[in-house]
Amino acid sequence: MARIKTLIESNFSLLLLVGFLLGFVVPSVGGVADEIAIVLTAVLIFLSCADIKPVDFLKIDVFEVALFSVLRFAAFPLVAFFIVKGMFPEFAVGTLLLLVMPAGVAVASLCSMAGAKVALGLSLTIVSSLLAPAFIPGIFAFVGQYVTVDIFKLFVTLVLVVFVPILLYFFGAAKVSKLDKVVKDYNKSAAVVILSIILTIVIAAQKSEFLDNLSLIFTGFWIMVVIIGACYVFGIIYSLFVEKESKVPYIISSGAMNNSLAVGIAFAYFDATTSLFIVLSEVVWSIYVALAQWIFSKRAV
Helix, strand or coil, X not given: CHHHHHHHHHCHHHHHHHHHHHCCCCCCCHXXXXXXXXXXXXXXXXXXXXXXXXHHHHHCCHHHHHHHHHHHHHHHHHHHHHHHHHHCHHHHHHHHHHHXXXXXXXXXXXXXXXXXXXXXXXXXXXXXXXXXXXXXHHHHHHCCCCCCCCHXXXXXXXXXXXXXXXXXXXXXXXXXXXHHHHHHXXXXXXXXHHHHHHHHHHHHHHHHHHHCCHHHHHHHHHHHHHHXXXXXXXXXHHHCCCCHHHHHHHHHHHHCECHHHHHHHHHHHCCXXXXXXXXXXXXXXHHHHHHXXXXXXXXXX
């Protein structure tokens, strides 16, 4: 079991690619596909809680984190939305949805590899995740004339997908030592498998639309490369104004978003083009992460 766990965790990008490609050949699960994707996304949030220690939240500069959260998860997405809308309108909603996603749990792992402040990385993940149910519907309400979505239903879904798993973990699983140990031992490998399944479900449900628009995949891929790259550039710019030991966590938190949450939300609430664009974010993001891991490993030698 340990070897399988290690194999899965060390081949994260490959398994995501397999999940992506499988979606084009396996049959769709039908009308329940969006519900399954949302439930699996909630499971991912639950598993990610095993890497978070609430006590780390007490070690942060509240003003610095609050300012970063407002600029990165509210102002920056809106600016990017209007820029992309003017150039590639079909990808504007997907851009906004992706950029309002909270920092993912991969932030802590990348901070650890970089020798940076893991506590700050975890705190940024906690804060941005707690703000998500308010930030995301609020921002979509702000651009309501450009985006058609049920804001209240989106808010309820985010509460169920983000808050409920967090409460279940910290007030349930974390209190049962044996269960907590199992979750902590296998949360990363299980998350990779579940995320791959989500990609397969999403692609399978909408593959006819995707296959009819292959040019969108190519164009969307390169736009996504630029967008995620811009996220890291934003983090670099913000890092110029913080203490040296805090720079790397802000850079990583800016680019390492909770893509899996975006996939589930896109599939449940938006059109096929937006879903495809968000799915591509998983592929592009995994490439960035693989590159970061390679850079950090070289620095460690």
